[in-house]
Amino acid sequence: MPFIFVFILFGLAWHIQGEQLDIYSKFNDGDVIFTWNNVSSTYHVFNRNTTGNKLIRGYNKTINSTEYTVRKALLYDSIYIKVNVPGKDDFYNITYEVTKVKSLIGKAVNVSWTASYFPKSGIYDVYHSKKNKKIFQIRSNGENMSLTKYIYNTRPYSSENISFEITNITMDDAGYYNGGEHLTAAGSGGGVVLIVKGKPSKPDIIGDRNVEENEYVELTCFSQSTSAPDYYSKLLTLSYTWFVNDTKINITSRTLILNVTKDLKYNRYSCTATEKDLTSDKSDGVRINPLYGPDGITFDTLQTDTVIGKECAKVGPYRCIVDCNPSCEITWKRTHLSGQIDVISNKSHLPRQQLKKDMTSLICEVKWNYQTPIQKTIRLDVQS
Known part of the structure; x- marks a missing residue:
């Protein structure tokens, strides 16, 4: 009280x-x-x-x-x-x-x-x-x-x-x-x-929580004294306690600074403010939303990068798997002996494909924000 x-x-x-x-x-x-x-x-x-x-x-x-x-x-x-x-x-x-x-x-x-x-x-x-x-x-x-x-x-x-x-x-x-x-x-x-x-007001955690990987995020525990009169409460300096997934951490400053990694998305951050021996209610928990592009591309059903098949046979389906936040743009392309390139899908999932003699490869291309697109290729060995 x-x-x-x-x-x-x-x-x-x-x-x-x-x-x-x-x-x-x-x-x-x-x-x-x-x-x-x-x-x-x-x-x-x-x-x-x-x-x-x-x-x-x-x-x-x-x-x-x-x-x-x-x-x-x-x-x-x-x-x-x-x-x-x-x-x-x-x-x-x-x-x-x-x-x-x-x-x-x-x-x-x-x-x-x-x-x-x-x-x-x-x-x-x-x-x-x-x-x-x-x-x-x-x-x-x-x-x-x-x-x-x-x-x-x-x-x-x-x-x-x-x-x-x-x-x-x-x-x-x-x-x-x-x-x-x-x-x-x-x-x-x-x-x-x-x-x-009176105990400080229930804090709000403010700060941009959408931050790119390897950058820093700053979370500020914002609370105010409820003591009266005003000219007294304005003189006060509050202290702060931070929690990660409800576990107290050794940070007592008003602002929590974190180096952003992918794993931060699994953490929930909250805080309390204290005026001498009076502690506020705990803030609502917030989560960091790390922004990151793909580290690489994998195919879910392939053990090798080369597919051998007879002409008119069907291969696939294939799925292009990447980890991006926000989601990457995925494009499947098909190449021919003539140098022609066809866009055949704009989804991660590529349906079954019928082999033709002039087909040389299937390519999954992944693009994220401003980064240079990355690709992974399935080589096609089409036999008569």
């Missing part, structure tokens, strides 16, 4: 001694937007993943703006930002922690963040960005808290520690949760991204 992840981001503000510098954060469709005021000169902005000090875009970037955005913020365990006003030695640091919680779909999950304050009005609204609406309201006196989908856990109700349970999780519950005295205030306060994980 799908899993649930919860990411918690905290917004903070700093003040520069002697002048005020307020830094705020806002979560928007997978990005974190940092804003500040009172910009009178250039600011230097640093940011990195604090786990292993992995640098991300914008490191040591100089900007002349009141805004800076960290793209794809859910990739990081936390985001660390430094702001420096030129001419001053001090840096002002903020770390935005990201907390993860796992659960199963259909179960319940606890969501929590720390609000900057609880409104004096005694009313705090909680919003869900995916549903684009207020989902419930907290009153400091506990009124109107008879919720079903959401169970508010914080006591006293006026505490800045916002904590509630989301029950019976579905994909529709994914998205960003935040709160505040009104919608604008909620946008700059604390919040949580709820990620609902």
Whole structure:
């Protein structure tokens, strides 16, 4: 069953001694937007993943703006930002922690963040960005808290520690949760991204499967994450498992590359896609259709290439046997002492033939695509 992840981001503000510098954060469709005021000169902005000090875009970037955005913020365990006003030695640091919680779909999950304050009005609204609406309201006196989908856990109700349970999780519950005295205030306060994980979609195997012998065929296992929200699923990289005739093979890449031989036509290929510990249903099986011309020609009833017979006697029937894909063009010809050549059949099967004194041979000619035709000859020794 799908899993649930919860990411918690905290917004903070700093003040520069002697002048005020307020830094705020806002979560928007997978990005974190940092804003500040009172910009009178250039600011230097640093940011990195604090786990292993992995640098991300914008490191040591100089900007002349009141805004800076960290793209794809859910990739990081936390985001660390430094702001420096030129001419001053001090840096002002903020770390935005990201907390993860796992659960199963259909179960319940606890969501929590720390609000900057609880409104004096005694009313705090909680919003869900995916549903684009207020989902419930907290009153400091506990009124109107008879919720079903959401169970508010914080006591006293006026505490800045916002904590509630989301029950019976579905994909529709994914998205960003935040709160505040009104919608604008909620946008700059604390919040949580709820990620609902589902197994990847059943793959389709794409690629041209009609490939000539000794060439290469590429089969691609095409699947997509079904996790929500979209800005999370777009960050994911799926892993793949390939099967030949339902037996797992040691190939984990999205694309399977094969050298085409005739024997591949007997194999059936399928694959699955995996998002961490969630694996898709197996794809429908596909087969390679190797394209190849004849290696040679055989006759089904002849042990020798020469047939001896009296004039007016009948010989045959004969069958010209070749292995081609797609089928070869087969033509039977008859030659005479005069050099005359007659086309006598356009099928692999040649009916019985009556011998005549001037007949010299029967020829099976095979042609495949653009290749030079090949022939095999039955010599005729016609006796009086």
